[in-house]
Amino acid sequence: MTTEEFISQNIDADVRDLALRHAGRTDIRLAFALDQIAGRQRARKKLPQWAATDGIIYPPHISMEQCSSEQTALYKAAVVRRLVTELPGLPVLPTNPLTLIDLTGGFGVDFSYLAPLFGRAVYIERQAGLCDVSRHNMARLGLTQAEVVCGDCTQIIEAMGHATLIYADPARRDAAGGRTFAISDCTPDIAAMRETLLEKADFTMIKLSPMLDWRKAVADMGAQVGEVHIVSVGNECKELLLVMSKKYAALERIYCVNDGQSIDFTPEELSQCSRFSHIPQLSRSSRPTTPAFLYEPNASLMKAGCFALLEQRYAARQVSRDSHLFVSEEDIPQFPGRRFAIRAAATMNKRELRAALAGVERANVSVRNFPMTAEALRKKLKLRDGGDTYVFGTTAEDGRHVVMVCKKKE
Numbered sequence: 200m201t202t203e204e205f206i207s208q209n210i211d212a213d214v215r216d217l218a219l220r221h222a223g224r225t226d227i228r229l230a231f232a233l234d235q236i237a238g239r240q241r242a243r244k245k246l247p248q249w250a251a252t253d254g255i256i257y258p259p260h261i262s263m264e265q266c267s268s269e270q271t272a273l274y275k276a277a278v279v280r281r282l283v284t285e286l287p288g289l290p291v292l293p294t295n296p297l298t299l300i301d302l303t304g305g306f307g308v309d310f311s312y313l314a315p316l317f318g319r320a321v322y323i324e325r326q327a328g329l330c331d332v333s334r335h336n337m338a339r340l341g342l343t344q345a346e347v348v349c350g351d352c353t354q355i356i357e358a359m360g361h362a363t364l365i366y367a368d369p370a371r372r373d374a375a376g377g378r379t380f381a382i383s384d385c386t387p388d389i390a391a392m393r394e395t396l397l398e399k400a401d402f403t404m405i406k407l408s409p410m411l412d413w414r415k416a417v418a419d420m421g422a423q424v425g426e427v428h429i430v431s432v433g434n435e436c437k438e439l440l441l442v443m444s445k446k447y448a449a450l451e452r453i454y455c456v457n458d459g460q461s462i463d464f465t466p467e468e469l470s471q472c473s474r475f476s477h478i479p480q481l482s483r484s485s486r487p488t489t490p491a492f493l494y495e496p497n498a499s500l501m502k503a504g505c506f507a508l509l510e511q512r513y514a515a516r517q518v519s520r521d522s523h524l525f526v527s528e529e530d531i532p533q534f535p536g537r538r539f540a541i542r543a544a545a546t547m548n549k550r551e552l553r554a555a556l557a558g559v560e561r562a563n564v565s566v567r568n569f570p571m572t573a574e575a576l577r578k579k580l581k582l583r584d585g586g587d588t589y590v591f592g593t594t595a596e597d598g599r600h601v602v603m604v605c606k607k608k609e
Contacts, residue, residue: 202227206235214240234259245269246308254339256332258306266305267368267406270432272312274456275366275404275440278428280316282402282442283363294318295344297363300400302352302387305368307333309406313366314342321345321359323352353387356399365396368406382407382419390419396443397423403443409436409502413453416441423447431457431498434537439502455499460535462500464508472507489544490516490526493591493605495565496536509535519596521568530608539589539605547600552580555604561586562604568594576602 205227209217214237221229238257242250245268249255257263267275283289283297295318301310304324314320314337322337322345324330330349337345348355356365369385382390389396389405396403407416409429416439417424425447428440434457454463494515496506506517513534515525525534532538545551561583564573569592576592577584580602589605 200227202232206232209236210239212236238263249308249311249336249340252339255336258329258332262306267308268432268437269308269312270458271430271437272309274428274430275309275406276312276316278426278440278442279313279364279402279404283316286363286401298361300356300359300362300365302356302365302367303369304333304347305329307336309366309368310345311337311340311342313364314345317344317363319344319346321348321362323348323350323355325349325351353392356392356395359399362400363402365400365403366406367396367403371408382411382416393421393423393443397445401444401446405441405443407439407441409439411439413439413503417450422449425449425451426454427452428454428456429499429502431502433458434498436498436502453503453505455497455503455505455535457497457499457535460497462512462535464505469505469508472505472511489541489603490528491541492527492530492608493539493541493603494525494527494531494534494536495539495567495591496523496525496534500535518593518601519568522593524567524591524593538608539591540608541603541605542588543604545602545604547602552602555602556580556582556590559586559588559590559604562588562590564590564592566592569600570594 214233217236218233235257237260239250241263242257248269289296297317299313299317299320301313301322304310304322306329307322310320310322320342322333324333327349330347334347337347367389369387369389371385382388405420413427413429417427420441420443423445424441424443426442427450429436430438430440450466452463452465453469454461496509500509501523506523509515509525510517513531515527515531515534518524518526526541530538543555545555559582562577563585564577564582566573566576569576571579571592580590582590587606589607591603591605593601593603595601
């Protein structure tokens with residue numbers, strides 16, 4: 200049996216079980232085969248276009264975990280398409296005159312989705328093995344304009360001509376394999392290459408760790424950063440993208456994206472929204488009407504920190520300045536995040552909690568600006584995990600701890 204036959208016959212099998220049952224086999228390249236089976240299985244969800252293409256070679260598991268998803272790659276392609284169509288003076292030619300240079304090719308996922316927008320697409324990568332795999336994969340994907348160059352991008356870029364777009368996803372691990380986050384600690388050091396990038400391309404798009412503070416990243420890269428994109432998938436922040444160009448004199452717009460939800464705003468809009476309002480306080484002597492709806496902004500908005508802006512745009516009130524939860528009397532279906540109908544609210548008074556949680560035996564418990572962890576609050580309330588009830592623990596503006604019992608709205 201050949202390695203390829205083994206892969207074909209076991210493409211849907213459990214990889215761990217295969218590794219145990221076939222340990223020690225020497226007639227096939229077992230490690231390679233297991234990587235291909237696992238990679239194809241993961242690609243069906245993460246990279247469906249790649250998974251549907253015969254003959255793609257997949258990397259080891261860690262590279263599949265770290266590579267972009269099809270969803271985030273398509274988003275980057277949409278941003279780039281908009282940027283290049285705004286360039287003045289593009290000639291109308293039978294062939295595409297645009298050039299892409301990917302400084303950090305890696306597994307080539309982002310490159311494969313950006314390359315179709317360009318007549319020439321150059322992939323640069325230091326590791327010869329990845330270059331060999333990418334030559335094979337780009338041919339399988341039909342990207343005839345792709346050129347694979349093996350070497351140090353900091354040296355290669357100096358000898359290259361002008362490009363429409365330079366793309367970079369600097370490695371966020373040090374020589375010992377530890378994770379790094381600061382731009383200057385990544386490889387290559389994009390901040391040190393800043394002037395070269397500005398001179399060499401109409402636009403540069405830089406993919407950074409979602410752990411970075413976007414304001415600090417913009418400050419590190421200078422005034423020519425014109426756009427910030429905070430990209431989430433499934434309410435998990437995945438990428439921080441900076442778009443840099445000599446055409447920008449300052450940051451012009453911030454985009455927050457989570458699946459189909461997208462809002463954008465200018466730095467001026469953000470700075471002008473300094474006020475906030477808050478939920479009427481719950482008190483034992485005077486019980487105001489509990490707001491009808493609760494909102495939790497999506498992960499990109501949480502990362503952006505644009506809470507006062509959300510108040511202004513969606514007419515919802517913050518529970519308190521540090522809660523990052525919002526409430527309203529009327530439903531706001533367009534609010535970019537999770538929406539809940541509030542069934543009851545209480546302070547941490549035992550009698551109030553019993554009344555608010557009457558009939559509730561299990562719930563999904565979350566906390567925002569609360570002195571307990573979600574697990575500790577769940578245990579205190581004697582609730583099992585799960586079900587269709589949602590409980591939020593937070594702190595009101597007067598410092599009192601509040602529990603809100605909700606049902607999720609679709």
